[in-house]
Amino acid sequence: MLLKSILNRVQFHSGFVYGSVRLVEKSARLLLEIEIRPRKGSRPVCSVCCTTGPGYDSLPVRPFEFVPLWGITVFFVYAMRRVECPRCGTKVERVPWAEGKNHLTTTYAWFLAKWAKRLYWKEVADAFQTTWDNVFCS
Numbered sequence: 001m002l003l004k005s006i007l008n009r010v011q012f013h014s015g016f017v018y019g020s021v022r023l024v025e026k027s028a029r030l031l032l033e034i035e036i037r038p039r040k041g042s043r044p045v046c047s048v049c050c051t052t053g054p055g056y057d058s059l060p061v062r063p064f065e066f067v068p069l070w071g072i073t074v075f076f077v078y079a080m081r082r083v084e085c086p087r088c089g090t091k092v093e094r095v096p097w098a099e100g101k102n103h104l105t106t107t108y109a110w111f112l113a114k115w116a117k118r119l120y121w122k123e124v125a126d127a128f129q130t131t132w133d134n135v136f137c138s
């Protein structure tokens with residue numbers, strides 16, 4: 001079973017599709033970068049009022065940390081679109097996997113928060129190769 005099939009089963013986001021998956025080595029650490037693209041024909045949603053509108057442009061690609069797999073840090077990489085909202089003007093789109101400017105996916109934040117109830121926050125950070133701040137924010 002492909003990783004994309006598993007993600008579509010556990011993290012399906014209508015309006016978006018999973019693209020290429022790359023295994024990258026950075027600073028002697030393995031990272032899994034999973035590209036996300038807007039589904040063809042989908043319109044971006046305004047992050048302020050949740051109205052859909054025409055796309056304006058795209059921002060540079062940005063990583064969102066997801067739950068690690070086999071001890072490998074996982075990032076969703078996505079170029080946020082800006083939406084031409086009829087009410088609010090030009091705003092960055094709302095994405096279903098993260099809130100606001102958070103670089104952690106909502107799923108990963110809940111995952112860390114769940115573990116932080118059982119272990120010391122430092123232990124959680126070490127176990128999942130993330131920072132104490134990420135655990136604290138979760």
Ligand SMILES: [Zn+2]
Pocket residue numbers: 046047048049050051085086087088089091
């Ligand atoms: Zn709006």
